[in-house]
Amino acid sequence: MRAHEEHRAWPTWVIVGVGVVLTIGALIWTGTQYDSHGSRLIDGPLATVLVAVLGSIGTTVALVLQRSGVIRHQVQNSHGTNLRVDLDEIKSAVGAVASDVRGIRKDHGRLASRLDATAARLDHTNSRLDTLADHVDDIEDTIIPRKDDKS
Known part of the structure; x- marks a missing residue:
């Protein structure tokens, strides 16, 4: 296993x-497409597109x-254990x-x-x-009539 190395991305000019190379190739290709009568197969606007x-x-x-090179570099193992083993351990921990x-x-x-049952019992008890x-x-009113009651 190689030690952890710095990944070098392609320069922008590459x-x-x-x-640019593919664009020039496309220009040449579209300019060379003729049928058997000598007419261009690809007209100007289509060639531009x-x-x-x-x-x-x-x-x-x-x-x-x-980008795939950068991604590959980021997920590449830089230590002695197998990535699958590491993932299995993480999966096991997540399962737990x-x-x-x-x-x-x-x-x-x-x-x-x-809690719902206790609340229902308290409601019943309050009722x-x-x-x-x-x-x-009612009993107090029957036994001890109020002064304002004239019955």
Whole structure:
């Protein structure tokens, strides 16, 4: 395994040069396309579009190749372990965390259910206490009539 090396990207002039070479090649190619009667197969406006497209494709391909080299350099292993082993360890750790999260969600669901049940019991108890307070008021009114009651 080689030590970690600095990746050198293609200089911009190389990328532009590839685009220029392909554009010149496209100009030559479009200018040499004639049918058997000597008429041009590709007219002027279409030739211009083809030259522009082929030149753009050349520059784009050069940029993609440059970027893929940079990406390859970034993911290349620079230590003794296998990248697949490293990824398997990370996958295992993520699986353990996911399992813990599932457990926490289940615990949360159970606690929410218990809280809902407790709230329902408290509502029922409050309702019964209100009814009981009404009955106590009725009994007090019967046993000890109020002064403002003239019955």
